[in-house]
Amino acid sequence: MAHARISMYLPPDINPTQAAIAYGCRALPKLNEELQSEDLLTRQKALMALCDLMHDPEHVYVAIDTGCLESLKALLKDNNDMVRIKTTEVLYIMATHNVGREGFLEHDVILALSYLLNDPQSACRKNLHLAFKHVAQLPSGAQGIVNSGLIPSLVWKLQREEEEIQGLLLDTLAACLMEDATEALGSHVVPFLKQKLLSTNDDIRSKAARTLIAVSIPLEGKNQVWQHDVIPILVHLLKDRVEEVQANAAGALMYAMVTTQGKYAALDTEAIHPLLSLLGSSLSKARLNATKALTMLAEAPEGRKFLQSRVPVFRVLEDDTSEAVRRAAQIAVKVIEWKP
Amino acid sequence: MRRQEPEVPLRTGLPAKTAGRNCQEVPPPGGTPGCRATAVGDAGWLSVPWGKPSVAPTSCPGNFLSRPPSFLPPLLASGNPCPWQYVHLSGSQDRLAPTCLKAGIHPKRSDLAPGVASTLTDRTCSAMGTYTYTYTSRPRALPCQRRRYRDHLMQLAEEPVHHGNIMYDRRVVRGNTYALHTGPLPGQPDPIEIQRQQQAKRRALAKKRAQGQFRPRTPEPVEGRKHVDVQTEMYLEEIADRIIEVDVECQTDAFLDRPPTPLFIPAKTGKDVATQILEGELFDFDLEVKPMLEVLVGKTIEQSLLEVMEEEELANLRASQYAYEELRNVELAEVQRLAEQEKRHREEKERRKRQQWEVVYKHSETAQKVAARAFAQRYLADLLPSVFDSLRDGGYFYDPVERDIEIGFLPWLMNEVDKTMEYSMVGRTVLDMLIREVVEKRLAAYEQRDDQPPAGKPKDELGGSGRTTEPPVGYELQEQSTAQPQRPPLGRDSLQRTPDDGRYMESVLAQETKLMEEGEYEQTKIRKTSGTEVLQPRGDFQP
Numbered sequence: 001m002a003h004a005r006i007s008m009y010l011p012p013d014i015n016p017t018q019a020a021i022a023y024g025c026r027a028l029p030k031l032n033e034e035l036q037s038e039d040l041l042t043r044q045k046a047l048m049a050l051c052d053l054m055h056d057p058e059h060v061y062v063a064i065d066t067g068c069l070e071s072l073k074a075l076l077k078d079n080n081d082m083v084r085i086k087t088t089e090v091l092y093i094m095a096t097h098n099v100g101r102e103g104f105l106e107h108d109v110i111l112a113l114s115y116l117l118n119d120p121q122s123a124c125r126k127n128l129h130l131a132f133k134h135v136a137q138l139p140s141g142a143q144g145i146v147n148s149g150l151i152p153s154l155v156w157k158l159q160r161e162e163e164e165i166q167g168l169l170l171d172t173l174a175a176c177l178m179e180d181a182t183e184a185l186g187s188h189v190v191p192f193l194k195q196k197l198l199s200t201n202d203d204i205r206s207k208a209a210r211t212l213i214a215v216s217i218p219l220e221g222k223n224q225v226w227q228h229d230v231i232p233i234l235v236h237l238l239k240d241r242v243e244e245v246q247a248n249a250a251g252a253l254m255y256a257m258v259t260t261q262g263k264y265a266a267l268d269t270e271a272i273h274p275l276l277s278l279l280g281s282s283l284s285k286a287r288l289n290a291t292k293a294l295t296m297l298a299e300a301p302e303g304r305k306f307l308q309s310r311v312p313v314f315r316v317l318e319d320d321t322s323e324a325v326r327r328a329a330q331i332a333v334k335v336i337e338w339k340p
Numbered sequence: 341m342r343r344q345e346p347e348v349p350l351r352t353g354l355p356a357k358t359a360g361r362n363c364q365e366v367p368p369p370g371g372t373p374g375c376r377a378t379a380v381g382d383a384g385w386l387s388v389p390w391g392k393p394s395v396a397p398t399s400c401p402g403n404f405l406s407r408p409p410s411f412l413p414p415l416l417a418s419g420n421p422c423p424w425q426y427v428h429l430s431g432s433q434d435r436l437a438p439t440c441l442k443a444g445i446h447p448k449r450s451d452l453a454p455g456v457a458s459t460l461t462d463r464t465c466s467a468m469g470t471y472t473y474t475y476t477s478r479p480r481a482l483p484c485q486r487r488r489y490r491d492h493l494m495q496l497a498e499e500p501v502h503h504g505n506i507m508y509d510r511r512v513v514r515g516n517t518y519a520l521h522t523g524p525l526p527g528q529p530d531p532i533e534i535q536r537q538q539q540a541k542r543r544a545l546a547k548k549r550a551q552g553q554f555r556p557r558t559p560e561p562v563e564g565r566k567h568v569d570v571q572t573e574m575y576l577e578e579i580a581d582r583i584i585e586v587d588v589e590c591q592t593d594a595f596l597d598r599p600p601t602p603l604f605i606p607a608k609t610g611k612d613v614a615t616q617i618l619e620g621e622l623f624d625f626d627l628e629v630k631p632m633l634e635v636l637v638g639k640t641i642e643q644s645l646l647e648v649m650e651e652e653e654l655a656n657l658r659a660s661q662y663a664y665e666e667l668r669n670v671e672l673a674e675v676q677r678l679a680e681q682e683k684r685h686r687e688e689k690e691r692r693k694r695q696q697w698e699v700v701y702k703h704s705e706t707a708q709k710v711a712a713r714a715f716a717q718r719y720l721a722d723l724l725p726s727v728f729d730s731l732r733d734g735g736y737f738y739d740p741v742e743r744d745i746e747i748g749f750l751p752w753l754m755n756e757v758d759k760t761m762e763y764s765m766v767g768r769t770v771l772d773m774l775i776r777e778v779v780e781k782r783l784a785a786y787e788q789r790d791d792q793p794p795a796g797k798p799k800d801e802l803g804g805s806g807r808t809t810e811p812p813v814g815y816e817l818q819e820q821s822t823a824q825p826q827r828p829p830l831g832r833d834s835l836q837r838t839p840d841d842g843r844y845m846e847s848v849l850a851q852e853t854k855l856m857e858e859g860e861y862e863q864t865k866i867r868k869t870s871g872t873e874v875l876q877p878r879g880d881f882q883p
Contacts, residue, residue, distance in 0.1 A: 055646050096654055137661065178665075213669060217676075251669055258676040260684075285666045292673045299681055324667055331674065 018052070019045035027053065028062045035071040040080060047075075047086035054093040054100075063094070064103035073112040081121050088116065088127035095134035104135055105144050114150050117157065125161070129168035136175035145172070146180045152187040159192060163201055170196070170207035177214035181221055189215060190224045197233050202242045209237065209248030216255035225256045231265045238274035243283045250278055250289035257296040267302055279313060284322045291317060291328040298335045307336045471532070475511070477504035482610045 019042070022030045031053075034046035050068070053059045063069075075087045091109065094100030104110060116128050132154075135141035145151070151173070158169055177184055193215065196208035212230070215221045225231065234256070237249035253271065256262045271293070278290035291314070297303035314336070317329035506512055561567045571577055592598075731737060 052643075055643070055650055096650060137657070217672060251666075251673075254669070254673045255676070258673070258680045260680075285662075288666060288670050292670050292677075296673070296677055299677065299684070324670055328670060328674075 015048075017045060017048050019049045021049050021053065025062075028059065028068065029066050032063075032066050032068050032071055035068065035075060040083070043075065043078075044080075044082055044086065047083065047090060050090050051086065051093060054090055057097045057099055060094050060097050060103075061099045064099065064107075069103055069107045069109060073107070073109060076112055076116060081124070084116065084119065085121060085124045085127065088113070088124050088131065092127045092131040092134065095131045098138070101135055101138050101141050105140060110135065110144055110150070111148050114148065114153070117153060122162065122165070126165055126168070129165050129172065133168050133172045133175075136172045139179060142176045142179040145176050146183065149183075151176060151183045155184055155187045155189045155192060158189075158196070163204060166196070167201075167203050167207055170204065170211050174207065174211040174214050177211060178217070181215055181218050184215065185218070185220050185224060190221075190228050190230065194228055194230050194233060197230070197237060202245065205237070205240070206242060206244040206248050209234070209245055209252055212252040213248060213255060216252055219259070222256055222259050222262060225252075226259065226262050226265055231256055231262065231271075232269045235266065235269045235271045235274060238271070238278060243281060243286060246278055246281065247283050247286035247289055250275065250286060250293050254289050254293040254296060257293060260300070263297060263300045263303070266297065267300065272297060272303070272306060276310065276313065279317060284320075284325060287317065287320065287325050288322070288328055291325060291332050295328070295332040295335050298332065304336055304338075311336055473511070473531075475504060475506065475509065477506075482613070 019031065019034055021027045031046050031050055034042050035050075037043060037046075050063070054063065072087055072091060075083055078084055078087070091104075091113065095104060110132075113128055113131060116124060119125050119128070132145065136145055154169055154173060154176075158166060158173075161169060173184065173189070177189075189211075193208050193212050196204055197212070199205055199208070212225070212234070216225050231253065234249045234253050238246055238253070240246050240249070253266060253275075257266050275290045275293050275297075278286050279294075281287055281290070294303075294307060298307050311333060314329045314333045318326050318333070320326050320329065558567065569579075571579075
């Protein structure tokens with residue numbers, strides 16, 4: 001039975017590094033005040049507590065409502081490393097929720113975050129890029145990142161950062177360039193991506209190929225891709241051992257070959273055979289992209305001639321599981337059998 | 341069985357039995373003699389009869405526990421020969437039964453349950469008219485069971501000790517309150533009134549008790565004798581009213597820090613009361629701990645679930661986003677391909693159309709050329725003869741000899757002819773001048789002679805004057821005529837002039853005076869021709 005003596009020790013499940021979380025609706029306002037306090041320890045403890053709380057979207061909403069974002073923005077410029085790391089972590093957790101993302105857009109947090117791009121702490125930068133990546137998942141978020149003019153610096157960072165962060169950067173860029181690629185095209189993104197395509201890391205290759213897809217959507221991108229001779233590399237990647245890379249490379253090719261010069265460049269590098277082999281891949285994305293790429297090639301007379309003998313393969317694809325693949329196969333057959 | 345108070349209901353069925361025992365057990369462990377006047381600690385007395393006879397009244401709790409609040413002194417009262425035990429009671433609901441009844445007798449302790457009863461009295465006295473009823477019971481230490489001092493003979497009536505256990509207090513309403521009878525019936529006095537009455541009764545009893553105390557004494561001394569109180573024990577004891585007091589002081593050392601309070605373990609005095617809590621009596625641990633455990637475990641799981649769900653949600657989002665992206669890419673590529681295709685087809689069409697148009701244009705041009713050629717040929721077929729004809733007509737084909745004659749010879753001839761004529765003209769003019777001079781001289785001579793015949797020849801004068809002006813005019817005319825190109829009409833003029841020279845001069849004069857001013861050749865020519873025409877009729881007139 002419990003005795004009435006009060007123990008000198010704190011209960012064992014209290015985390016001494018965390019600030020005490022007040023009960024109920026007082027929790028977040030109090031933490032907000034602690035964030036603004038002068039004492040370093042208080043701020044750190046408040047940040048740790050905030051990290052835990054931000055996993056719940058309702059808390060995120062309340063936090064944004066009570067203006068935590070302003071204090072967090074001020075803390076981003078703090079001198080202490082720990083504070084910055086934790087602040088970026090909190091922001092990244094908030095960005096995983098939609099409420100958080102919208103709050104970011106309203107309060108210009110993206111701009112404030114961008115000051116930390118050159119931060120010496122790698123953990124800080126990693127969290128920063130994670131936050132950007134999550135913000136970029138939302139179309140308006142991607143637009144926001146583009147509008148704040150961060151794309152050139154992000155592209156430039158692609159060269160300098162370490163691999164893990166490069167992966168995150170590529171994700172962010174892929175999402176942003178889906179929205180608007182003009183700025184990136186002006187800042188030499190294509191040569192950088194070309195280098196990344198040859199990287200040894202599978203993840204980076206696949207993400208780079210995905211970013212290339214986004215880059216080659218606008219016409220300018222297609223032209224640049226052709227000019228920088230990326231197409232042979234992409235054709236080479238079609239034979240890569242990782243399926244994801246193959247699929248993304250096929251996608252990039254699909255876009256690049258819309259222009260006539262792209263088509264002929266691909267035909268010159270014998271793209272048809274790898275693409276045909278990709279039609280049998282297990283990844284539906286790979287099949288889809290390969291079908292589309294072959295459709296592009298079939299627009300050219302040489303391609304059509306060659307593919308006319310391969311129509312049965314497409315007929316098989318018309319019974320594929322995925323609806324999109326079926327439709328693509330039908331269109332391909334139609335294009336191949338077209339007579340002018 | 342003396343009962344002081346009639347109205348106490350007998351709760352238990354033990355009265356007779358206990359009464360008897362009560363007498364025997366009266367001597368308390370302290371061992372003071374005889375009956376004593378007890379200011380009735382009711383409860384204290386109660387414990388006595390109910391405990392086991394041999395056992396000190398300390399161990400009564402069990403019995404008492406089982407007993408419902410019938411603490412009542414009625415039992416005591418019923419069986420108690422001691423006259424000065426009286427039942428101090430009031431209505432059944434007012435007394436409080438202790439759970440553990442102590443067999444202590446508090447003779448002089450008047451501080452019994454001041455908290456208990458006095459509050460009651462206080463409250464009832466003071467709170468007149470208000471219905472607030474409170475009960476408080478101060479915790480009281482166990483009274484010392486050993487009687488230290490004798491009971492005071494004139495002991496004041498003390499209030500009975502009423503330990504309060506609120507659980508067994510009849511005044512506390514248990515259960516639902518909406519079905520109880522609400523206070524006293526209107527005819528009866530309200531509880532406060534009742535209490536006041538009870539107080540009064542109590543006081544009366546106390547007085548009686550006080551009076552009764554005098555009764556049980558030793559019989560009166562026989563005559564001549566006097567009762568003296570004597571101590572019969574080994575050691576004499578000084579009996580004094582005054583309680584021996586000893587002053588004891590203590591003083592802490594100056595300037596010493598107060599040491600930490602040692603754990604206070606009070607000396608064990610008197611009666612230990614223990615409560616044995618048997619298994620399952622207080623609470624069921626499992627049952628109680630369940631909600632707490634649920635909360636703890638629940639919160640932990642909730643937090644972890646939240647995080648896992650977050651991850652899952654993100655993964656799902658990403659997966660669906662990838663799927664969407666794929667579709668979007670494919671659709672976009674399709675769109676672009678179609679656009680490209682459209683563009684190419686359109687360009688091709690444009691090219692072909694242009695080619696076609698050019699072909700048509702060339703075709704039409706060629707046709708036009710052919711037609712033009714044919715027409716031109718036809719047109720130019722008879723061009724040559726007509727050209728030659730017109731040239732010939734224009735005089736471009738000429739016989740050189742003929743031309744030479746015309747150009748060279750004939751003008752010379754005409755010149756010569758003119759010259760010759762001029763010579764003759766000049767001669768004639770000179771002749772005319774001569775004639776005129778002569779005529780004028782003759783005229784002048786005649787005039788001298790003819791002054792006698794005044795009706796002379798005015799006409800002659802006129803004619804003469806006219807003639808004098810003529811020759812210059814005539815010369816001018818001639819000069820003009822010679823200056824003209826040789827045209828056949830002019831040739832005719834000059835030829836015609838020579839025969840009708842005089843008249844011609846006259847007729848033309850009037851007209852040519854006007855003309856001289858203008859000096860135009862055509863007009864002079866016209867005049868001349870008209871002159872010739874005029875001349876010829878004149879010629880008719882003047883044969």
